[in-house]
Each structure stands twice: as structure tokens, then as C-alpha cells.
Amino acid sequence: MVKIDPNRLMGDLKRLRSFGATGPGVVRLSLSPVDLAAREWLAARMTEAGLDARIDGVGTVFGRSRNSGPALLIGSHTDTQPTGGWLDGAMGVMYGLEIARALAENDATRHLAVDVASWIDEEGTFSGLLGSRSFVGDAVDESIRGATNRQGERLEDVLKAAGLAGRPRARFEAGRQVAYLEPHIEQGGRLEAIGKSIGVVTTIVGLREARLRFTGQRNHAGTTPMAIRRDAGAALVAFIARMNDAFKQLADADTVWTVGRINLDPGSMSVVPGAADMYLQFRDANTARLQAMDQRLAELVRDFNVQNAAQNAVSVELQTIDEPIEPVSMDATLAEHIARAAEALAPGQWLRMPSGAAHDAQVIARCMPACMMFVPSIGGVSHDFIEDTAEEHIVLGCQVAATAAASMLLEASAKRS
Amino acid sequence: MVKIDPNRLMGDLKRLRSFGATGPGVVRLSLSPVDLAAREWLAARMTEAGLDARIDGVGTVFGRSRNSGPALLIGSHTDTQPTGGWLDGAMGVMYGLEIARALAENDATRHLAVDVASWIDEEGTFSGLLGSRSFVGDAVDESIRGATNRQGERLEDVLKAAGLAGRPRARFEAGRQVAYLEPHIEQGGRLEAIGKSIGVVTTIVGLREARLRFTGQRNHAGTTPMAIRRDAGAALVAFIARMNDAFKQLADADTVWTVGRINLDPGSMSVVPGAADMYLQFRDANTARLQAMDQRLAELVRDFNVQNAAQNAVSVELQTIDEPIEPVSMDATLAEHIARAAEALAPGQWLRMPSGAAHDAQVIARCMPACMMFVPSIGGVSHDFIEDTAEEHIVLGCQVAATAAASMLLEASAKRS
Numbered sequence: 002m003v004k005i006d007p008n009r010l011m012g013d014l015k016r017l018r019s020f021g022a023t024g025p026g027v028v029r030l031s032l033s034p035v036d037l038a039a040r041e042w043l044a045a046r047m048t049e050a051g052l053d054a055r056i057d058g059v060g061t062v063f064g065r066s067r068n069s070g071p072a073l074l075i076g077s078h079t080d081t082q083p084t085g086g087w088l089d090g091a092m093g094v095m096y097g098l099e100i101a102r103a104l105a106e107n108d109a110t111r112h113l114a115v116d117v118a119s120w121i122d123e124e125g126t127f128s129g130l131l132g133s134r135s136f137v138g139d140a141v142d143e144s145i146r147g148a149t150n151r152q153g154e155r156l157e158d159v160l161k162a163a164g165l166a167g168r169p170r171a172r173f174e175a176g177r178q179v180a181y182l183e184p185h186i187e188q189g190g191r192l193e194a195i196g197k198s199i200g201v202v203t204t205i206v207g208l209r210e211a212r213l214r215f216t217g218q219r220n221h222a223g224t225t226p227m228a229i230r231r232d233a234g235a236a237l238v239a240f241i242a243r244m245n246d247a248f249k250q251l252a253d254a255d256t257v258w259t260v261g262r263i264n265l266d267p268g269s270m271s272v273v274p275g276a277a278d279m280y281l282q283f284r285d286a287n288t289a290r291l292q293a294m295d296q297r298l299a300e301l302v303r304d305f306n307v308q309n310a311a312q313n314a315v316s317v318e319l320q321t322i323d324e325p326i327e328p329v330s331m332d333a334t335l336a337e338h339i340a341r342a343a344e345a346l347a348p349g350q351w352l353r354m355p356s357g358a359a360h361d362a363q364v365i366a367r368c369m370p371a372c373m374m375f376v377p378s379i380g381g382v383s384h385d386f387i388e389d390t391a392e393e394h395i396v397l398g399c400q401v402a403a404t405a406a407a408s409m410l411l412e413a414s415a416k417r418s
Numbered sequence: 419m420v421k422i423d424p425n426r427l428m429g430d431l432k433r434l435r436s437f438g439a440t441g442p443g444v445v446r447l448s449l450s451p452v453d454l455a456a457r458e459w460l461a462a463r464m465t466e467a468g469l470d471a472r473i474d475g476v477g478t479v480f481g482r483s484r485n486s487g488p489a490l491l492i493g494s495h496t497d498t499q500p501t502g503g504w505l506d507g508a509m510g511v512m513y514g515l516e517i518a519r520a521l522a523e524n525d526a527t528r529h530l531a532v533d534v535a536s537w538i539d540e541e542g543t544f545s546g547l548l549g550s551r552s553f554v555g556d557a558v559d560e561s562i563r564g565a566t567n568r569q570g571e572r573l574e575d576v577l578k579a580a581g582l583a584g585r586p587r588a589r590f591e592a593g594r595q596v597a598y599l600e601p602h603i604e605q606g607g608r609l610e611a612i613g614k615s616i617g618v619v620t621t622i623v624g625l626r627e628a629r630l631r632f633t634g635q636r637n638h639a640g641t642t643p644m645a646i647r648r649d650a651g652a653a654l655v656a657f658i659a660r661m662n663d664a665f666k667q668l669a670d671a672d673t674v675w676t677v678g679r680i681n682l683d684p685g686s687m688s689v690v691p692g693a694a695d696m697y698l699q700f701r702d703a704n705t706a707r708l709q710a711m712d713q714r715l716a717e718l719v720r721d722f723n724v725q726n727a728a729q730n731a732v733s734v735e736l737q738t739i740d741e742p743i744e745p746v747s748m749d750a751t752l753a754e755h756i757a758r759a760a761e762a763l764a765p766g767q768w769l770r771m772p773s774g775a776a777h778d779a780q781v782i783a784r785c786m787p788a789c790m791m792f793v794p795s796i797g798g799v800s801h802d803f804i805e806d807t808a809e810e811h812i813v814l815g816c817q818v819a820a821t822a823a824a825s826m827l828l829e830a831s832a833k834r835s
Contacts, residue, residue, distance in 0.1 A: 189641030206640060210687055221800055222676040223623060223701050223774035224606030227669070229798070234677055238658045245652075252644070259639040260651055261687040263680045270627055270678040270699045270739075272801075282687045284640050322687075357640035381646070383638055384689075 003100075003107050003407045007396040010099045013046065014395070017079065017095065018087040026386025027087045030150070031080040031126040032060055032159045039079055043094070043119060050102045052117060058168035059141065060121035060160070061132035062094075066101065066114035070177035071413040073406055074369075075100060076118030076133075076361060077183050080126065083151075086186075086388025092376070092395065093184040094119045100403045104410075113410040116178060118171065120361045127156040133361035135170050137368045173368045179413050180335055181371040183362040184402045186390055190381025191354060198394055199343040199351035199401055200375030201336050204286040205363040206255070206355050207328035209295060210321070211281050213240070213302070217315040219267065219275025234265040234274035236315035240305060241279065247297050248283070251290060255355050258283035258294075286328050286355040295325075328355075329363040332370035335409060339374045342404035347397060358383075374402060420517075420524050420824045424813040427516045430463065431812070434496065434512065435504040443803025444504045447567070448497040448543040449477055449576045456496055460511070460536060467519045469534060475585035476558065477538035477577070478549035479511075483518065483531035487594035488830040490823050491786075492517060493535030493550075493778060494600050497543065500568075503603070503805025509793070509812065510601040511536045517820045521827075530827040533595060535588065537778045544573040550778035552587050554785045590785045596830050597752055598788040600779040601819045603807055607798025608771060615811055616760040616768035616818055617792030618753050621703040622780040623672070623772050624745035626712060627738070628698050630657070630719070634732040636684065636692025651682040651691035653732035657722060658696065664714050665700070668707060672772050675700035675711075703745050703772040712742075745772075746780040749787035752826060756791045759821035764814060775800075791819060 020039035021029035029036045043062050047054035052064030062079070066072055077093025097117035104110040120132030127148040128141075135141045148156035160166040192200055217231035241260060248258050259282050265274040281298075285291050302319045309315055336353070343351035354375070362371045376398035379389045437456035438446035446453045460479050464471035469481030479496070483489055494510025514534035521527040537549030544565040545558075552558045565573035577583040609617055634648035658677060665675050676699050682691040698715075702708050719736045726732055753770070760768035771792070779788045793815035796806045 187641065188638050189643070190646055191641075191643060194646060208640070219802070220607075220798060221605050221775060222678060222699055223625070223674065223776070224604065224608075224800070225674070225774070225798060226606070226608060226671060227674055228671065229607055229611060232676070234680065235662075238655050238662075238677070241655045242659050245655075254643060254645065257640065257642065257644055259649070259687070259690055260655070260682070261639060261689055261691060262682055262685040263651065265677070265679055268679040270676070270697045272678055273676055274678060280687045282639055357642070358638060359640070381637065381642060383641070385636075 003103050003110055003403045005099050005103045005399045005403045009102070010095060010396065010399050011392065013098065014091065014095050017043070017091050021081065024386050025087070026388065027081050027085045028083065029079065029081045029085065030083065031122040031124065032163060036080055037163055040119070043079065047098060047117060050098055051105055052101060056165065058165055058170040059131055059135050060165055061135065061171050062119040063171040064098070064101070064117040066116050068112060068114035070114050071179040071410065071417055072114035072116050072177050073410050074116045074118060074178045074181045075406065076120055076181065077185055078123035078132070078361060079119045080122055080124050082124050082384045084384065084386055086383055086385060088186050088390055089188070089383055089388060090123055090185070092186060096184045096399045096402050099399055100406050103403050104407060110407045110410070113407065113414065115406065123361055126150050130359070130361055130364050133364035136173055137364055138172065178369055180332070180409055181362060181365040181369055182335070182402065182406060183360055183371070183373045184398060185360060185373060185375055186383065186388070187375040187378045188358050188383035189378065192375065192377035193379065193381060197350055197352050198347050198377065198397055200354045201339045201343065201351060202331050202356045202373035202375060203336065203353050204331060204355045205329045205360055206284040206286045206357055207288060207291050208282065208284045208326040208359070209291060210323050211298070212320045212322055213279050213281060214318045214320060215240070215277040215315050217275055220273040222271045222273050225273055230273050231314050232273050233277035233315050236317070237263065237277040237279055240301070240317060244298070244301055247301060248294060251293050251297060256283070256285045256290065257357060284357060288327055291325070291328070329366050331362070331372045335370055335372035338405040338408045339372060339401065342401045342408065346401050346404065374398065420520050420527055420820045422516050422520045422816045422820045426519070427512060427813065427816055428809065430515065431508065431512050434460070434508050438498065441803050442504070443805065444498050444502045445500065446496065446498045446502065447500065448539040448541065449580060453497055454580055457536070460496060464515060464534060467515055468522055469518060473582065475582055475587040476548055476552050477580070477582055478552065478588050479536040480588035481515070481518070481534040483533050485529055485531035487531050488596040488827065488834055489531035489533050489594050490827050491533045491535060491595045491598045492823065493537055493598065494602055495540035495549070495778060496536045497539055497541050499541050499801045501801065501803055503800055503802060505603050505807055506605065506800055506805060507540055507602070509603060513601045513816045513819050516816055517823050520820050521824060527824045527827070530824065530831065532823065540778055543567050547776070547778055547781050550781035553590055554781055555589065595786055597749070597826055598779060598782040598786055599752070599819065599823060600777055600788070600790045601815060602777060602790060602792055603800060603805070604792040604795045605775050605800035606795065609792065609794035610796065610798060614767055614769050615764050615794065615814055617771045618756045618760065618768060619748050619773045619790035619792060620753065620770050621748060621772045622746045622777055623701040623703045623774055624705060624708050625699065625701045625743040626708060627740050628715070629737045629739055630696050630698060631735045631737065632657070632694040632732050634692055637690040639688045639690050642690055647690050648731050649690050650694035650732050653734070654680065654694040654696055657718070657734060661715070661718055664718060665711060668710050668714060673700070673702045673707065674774060701774060705744055708742070746783050748779070748783070748789045752787055752789035755822040755825045756789060756818065759818045759825065763818050763821065791815065
């Protein structure tokens with residue numbers, strides 16, 4: 002059986018962490034100097050592992066196996082959030098590197114091809130999921146042209162300054178890459194809460210984002226009796242209560258919805274709010290449920306306006322913010338390889354679950370079968386300096402991924418021959 | 419009977435409006451160049467009316483009658499909000515000036531003393547109600563020392579630059595001024611809603627302000643199941659619903675409460691809020707009811723924390739922002755003079771009502787009997803450029819105030835002799 006080297010894996014993870022280390026966390030924003038240095042290091046480490054490694058025209062580090070296909074592509078991202086954890090993305094890339102090495106060290110698997118990718122800008126410093134979108138053939142030049150980071154630096158300029166502009170971009174090689182595996186930290190608290198070690202991802206949830214704008218009448222908070230107020234803030238609060246009740250009727254245990262932001266205008270203690278905005282996001286693994294929630298939300302808005310028009314009170318307008326993102330199913334056959342490996346290495350310690358977060362895998366799934374696996378996040382925390390995973394889970398996860406990877410590739414080779 | 423001159427009144431109001439006119443509204447912030455120019459004009463106009471007029475050491479324009487007492491003091495303010503209406507405060511001062519002239523033109527009342535004041539900074543550009551507080555003998559030097567406007571200009575420097583620092587300050591003259599009358603626009607929509615023309619103020623409401631801070635756990639909005647969230651924003655919304663129910667039980671038709679501002683932290687669509695603040699204000703004319711609301715709010719906070727401690731969920735902390743302001747009763751005898759004048763001039767067209775807004779009268783009431791009267795605000799709007807009052811109401815209000823003023827002074831003179 003393929004054996005990963007826990008010390009080598011942990012050593013590489015810690016070395017990668019040193020690029021941008023900030024307390025227990027990491028600040029390694031896409032294409033920042035420290036991120037570029039980490040990419041150079043990663044490419045060199047891939048080369049040492051026998052891969053043909055390069056940084057491509059958008060910044061993705063791509064290590065191509067020198068073996069002929071069928072190839073398994075293992076990837077994730079090494080960029081971080083502004084206050085990032087050390088494993089978010091990084092762990093999956095280091096798994097890929099370690100698995101490429103481990104397969105090469107085993108007589109039964111040394112002929113197999115593992116390509117490894119660190120997709121640029123998964124976290125959206127400039128343009129989210131840029132590397133994977135470029136890989137699958139999206140017209141990313143449009144995304145690149147308009148993109149700036151929070152400091153206003155233009156992505157085009159940054160790519161030029163880094164010497165990347167004009168380089169070839171890694172692209173999907175049909176006929177070679179037959180499957181994509183993305184190992185990742187869970188970023189939620191479910192595995193920990195029920196004491197499991199491995200999550201086999203069934204679906205990456207779909208997502209809706211909307212702004213609801215309530216319009217009433219700004220007025221003096223002392224002289225305007227409650228009975229004649231048109232308080233946009235009070236209407237917003239009442240609407241959320243109704244929405245919560247309605248969504249609870251439609252939800253299952255995995256459905257989530259969040260009001261992440263509320264603005265009352267003008268935001269003064271002495272003024273009845275004349276306008277109020279709420280920013281709503283909801284996610285679910287089931288397209289039909291998302292559509293039912295879309296529809297229910299539209300009905301709530303319509304009902305609210307009908308009821309309030311009668312009283313000349315507050316009106317509400319629903320504004321969608323981005324295109325809806327539909328759920329993406331992970332490939333069931335690939336998931337079965339992971340499940341078998343998990344059951345062999347940690348019997349009863351794994352479960353199937355959706356991914357509540359977005360990942361490059363949802364993009365890559367557009368050109369080949371894709372799968373994901375999770376290890377537990379301590380306290381369910383991510384996008385925070387204190388994000389962490391127990392070392393035993395990191396090591397176990399890599400061994401499960403390596404075992405599954407070998408099994409996927411052996412099956413693919415058997416099919417092809 | 420005393421007769422005011424509508425044309426003279428409206429002419430003066432329009433002339434005063436020209437200082438800082440901005441569209442239909444006025445921007446005349448305390449001690450700004452245009453406000454100082456308006457004060458010079460007002461003092462000159464008082465002098466023409468036979469008053470001994472000066473701008474005092476804090477900026478209050480004080481026109482003292484040359485007649486001996488007992489004197490009626492009529493006042494309000496000529497400074498405005500950053501986006502002020504043309505009548506808020508200004509109307510009451512112009513009423514005072516017109517009433518002083520009207521009484522002097524009538525043989526039966528020419529011996530009566532009307533002092534007129536435009537109190538500085540009622541609106542709190544530097545320090546709210548400064549002029550009236552100085553007049554009643556508050557230690558305002560402390561307020562002055564720390565006070566700056568939004569541009570960071572220090573009040574001390576502004577008073578010096580205007581040549582006012584060191585001038586004597588107008589002070590209450592016990593034995594002379596026996597009553598205070600402040601006519602004002604309603605700033606609410608009640609008179610208009612029921613088709614009345616004059617409000618006789620019974621009480622200036624008391625006020626409480628508090629911040630409620632909810633503390634939960636910031637988390638990923640996609641990967642954190644609803645069941646294990648500690649969503650501070652959702653807790654805030656649920657709390658407001660309970661508070662609304664509880665306050666409705668305690669309220670009468672005049673009780674008001676307002677959540678004017680809500681902040682969710684970090685305020686991102688993809689993050690479950692880990693903290694949430696709401697800013698609450700409530701007002702009522704009845705001290706016992708305010709205290710009952712204080713107590714109910716504290717109970718709601720305690721109950722909320724007890725319930726949530728059990729679930730290790732969200733906690734809430736109640737922080738008071740300013741000292742409580744207690745309701746101030748207007749003098750019933752003075753109010754009766756206004757009511758009689760209103761009934762004589764506009765039978766059935768007036769009502770008794772509380773003032774939901776703060777006014778200089780609540781300060782002046784500390785040294786002498788005080789009263790207020792309102793005229794309707796169109797659409798209930800104030801603190802906005804479009805604030806307005808029908809000319810017929812402006813004129814009627816001044817005639818009612820003049821009639822009441824004469825009646826108050828004649829009664830006071832009769833008592834003294």
C-alpha cells in the first residue's frame with residue numbers, strides 16, 4: 002500500500018506557513034510578494050518531487066507528472082484570506098505534492114500520473130477562483146482587466162510586475178486528466194461535533210445573495226407617534242422574523258441562511274430610519290430547495306408590499322447581487338474511492354456531507370469528474386488566524402487521500418488498457 | 419385686542435431665511451459666519467422694535483424690554499440643523515419680536531414688558547441647549563471648554579474669533595421675568611393628521627438612550643449549520659421583536675421607541691455575525707412609565723442571558739449612553755392662557771399634546787414657569803430642507819401667542835399691583 006511520509010508532509014506544511022506567518026495564522030494574499038515567494042518555493046519543491054513545475058500566466062503553480070496519463074489532478078490553493086489560517090487551501094496542495102512523492106516511491110504505483118495544482122486567487126483578492134476558471138477555459142481576460150485588490154492595485158499591473166503576464170496558462174488536457182481530487186479543511190464544526198475524522202463530500206452547495214431595501218419615511222424619533230411612523234428599520238426586523246419562519250419550513254439540517262449586514266439610514270438614535278438595507282445569503286445542496294427559497298422570498302416581498310401599500314407604510318425591494326450559483330455534485334464513483342479508503346484506515350470515523358463553502362472543485366467539475374474530502378477544523382473556525390486541525394487528522398487525511406488516489410488511478414489505468 | 423402684523427412677521431421670517439438659505443431649507447449652524455450675520459441683523463431688528471438688544475458672551479441674542487417688569491420672556495433659537503428647515507426655532511424668535519412690537523403698538527398693552535431671546539446652539543453644533551443653560555446659571559464654561567463642531571473647530575476659538583468671548587452673558591433676572599413662552603413648529607404630524615391648527619404643550623417628554631451589544635461567535639456562513647450557530651445578528655432581531663411586544667404592553671399613544679442604528683460585525687454576507695449592536699431611544703411624558711420601560715428592558719436583557727447561557731449561545735449587554743432625561747411639565751396656568759387664546763381665535767381647532775422633541779423651554783422651566791405652543795408641520799417633517807408650515811398657520815399661531823402673551827402679562831401685572 003502507498004505510504005505517505007508524515008514528517009515530510011508536516012515539514013512542508015510548516016515551511017509553507019512561514020511565508021506570511023502572522024501569529025498562529027497566515028497573511029498570504031494572492032500575488033503579494035510573500036505569496037510569489039511561496040509560489041517559487043512550491044514550484045521548486047514540485048521539481049524536486051519529479052514534477053514538471055511552472056508558475057503559469059495567471060499565477061497558478063502547476064506541477065505536471067512526467068508519467069503519461071491517465072492522470073489524477075490534485076489541487077487546492079495556497080493564497081489566503083486577509084486574516085487567513087495556515088491550512089485553508091495550503092493543506093490540499095501539500096497533500097497533492099506528498100501523494101505524488103508517495104506514489105513515486107512505491108513500485109505498484111510509480112507509473113501513475115499525479116498532476117498537482119495551486120490555483121491562483123481562490124480567495125478572491127482580485128477575482129475569486131481565477132486559477133481554476135482559467136484552467137477550464139473561461140474567458141478570464143475580462144475578469145483580469147477589471148480586477149483590483151483592496152489597495153486599488155490592478156491585477157494586470159501586478160501580473161506584469163511579477164513577470165507572469167504573457168506566460169502560457171495551464172489548461173485542462175482532455176484525455177490526460179481523468180479526475181480531480183481536492184482535499185480541504187472542513188471550515189465548519191460538524192465533523193468535530195460528532196467526533197468524525199474524514200468527510201466525503203457529496204455536493205458543493207449552491208448559493209444565493211440578495212439585498213433587500215426597505216423604504217419608509219425618515220422622521221423625528223421624538224415627535225412622530227408610533228401609529229403614523231413609516232419606520233424602515235422596524236419593517237426590516239419584522240420581515241426577517243417572517244422570513245426565518247418561512248425558511249424554517251423549507252429547510253433541512255444542511256440549509257443555511259444568513260443576514261450578514263444591516264444598514265439603517267441615516268443611522269441616528271434620534272431619527273426614525275427612512276431606509277434600511279439587509280444583505281441576505283442562503284445556501285443549500287439541493288437546487289429544487291434553493292428555487293423554493295427564491296420563490297418563497299419573492300412571495301414574502303410581494304405579500305409585504307401588498308399589506309403595506311394599504312397603509313402607505315414601508316415598501317421593500319428585492320435586489321439580487323450576483324448570478325445564482327447552483328449546487329455542484331461531486332462524482333459518486335470518486336467519492337466511493339475516498340469512502341473505501343476512509344473506512345479501511347479509520348473504520349466508522351467518516352461521513353458523507355455537503356460542502357457549505359465554495360471551492361475550486363466546483364469549477365473543475367465542469368471539465369472532469371471531481372471529488373473532495375474534508376478533515377475536521379478545530380472549533381469549526383476558519384478565515385481566522387486561529388484556524389487549525391489536529392496533526393493526527395492532517396496525517397490521516399493525507400493517507401486516506403493517497404490511498405484513494407492510488408485506487409482511482411489504478412482503476413482508470415485498468416479501464417484504459 | 420393686540421393685533422400682530424402678518425406682513426411684517428412674514429417679511430422678517432423671509433429675511434431671516436435668506437441667511438443660509440439652501441433650496442427651500444436653511445443651513446445656519448451655530449456661530450458660523452452666516453449665523454453671526456443673522457444674529458447681527460436680529461439684534462438690529464430688535465433695537466428698531468425698541469428693545470435693548472445685544473449678542474451675549476455665548477452668542478445668544480437677547481432683546482430686553484425697556485419697560486419695567488413683570489416681564490414675559492419669549493424665545494427659541496435661530497441656529498439650524500446641518501440640513502435645517504426655515505421655521506425650526508426661527509419662527510418662535512420672530513413671534514417674540516413681532517409680539518413685542520404688537521404690544522407696544524396697542525394702548526392697553528404698551529406698558530407691558532416682553533423680553534425676546536434667540537438662544538445659542540439649541541441644535542448642538544457645539545453643545546446643545548447652550549444658550550438656555552447659560553441663562554439659567556448652569557456651569558457652561560465646562561461645556562464650552564471641551565466643545566468642538568464636526569469640523570473640529572473649538573467653541574472657545576470660535577467665540578474668541580467672533581469677538582464674543584468675555585462679553586457679559588444674559589442671565590435670568592429673578593423678580594423681572596415671570597414666565598417663559600416658546601412657540602415652535604410641531605416637528606411631528608399629529609396636528610396635521612387630525613386637522614388642528616394649534617398645539618398647547620402639556621409636557622416635554624423624557625428620554626432614555628442605550629446601546630445593546632450582542633456577543634456570539636463569528637463564523638463561516640456556508641459551513642456553519644443553523645443548529646450550532648451563535649449568530650449575534652439573529653439574536654438582535656429576535657430581541658427587538660420581544661422588546662416591541664413588551665413595550666407595546668407599557669405604552670400609551672404618546673410613547674415612542676426607536677432603534678435608529680444597527681451594526682453587525684464584521685458586516686459581510688458570507689460571515690455569521692459574531693457581534694451586533696443596536697442603538698435604542700425611548701421617550702415618554704410620564705416618569706413612571708419611563709422607569710417601567712427601564713425596568714422591563716433590564717428584565718428582557720436578564721431573561722435573554724439566562725435563556726441563552728443554557729445554550730452557550732449569544733449574550734447581550736445593556737449600556738446606557740447618556741444620563742436619563744426626565745419629562746418636564748409645562749406650567750398649567752400659562753398653558754391655560756394659550757388655550758383660551760386658541761379657543762377664541764380658532765374655536766375647536768387646538769389640542770393639548772406633549773412635545774416629543776427637546777426644547778430650550780425644558781431648561782428655562784428650571785427657573786420660571788414655562789409654556790410652549792405648536793403650529794402644524796406639513797407632512798410632519800422637520801430637520802430637513804423641505805420642512806414647512808402653511809402661512810395661515812404661521813400667522814394664526816403668532817396671533818394666538820400675542821393674545822396669550824398680553825393675557826399672561828396683564829394677569830401678572832394685576833397680581834403685582
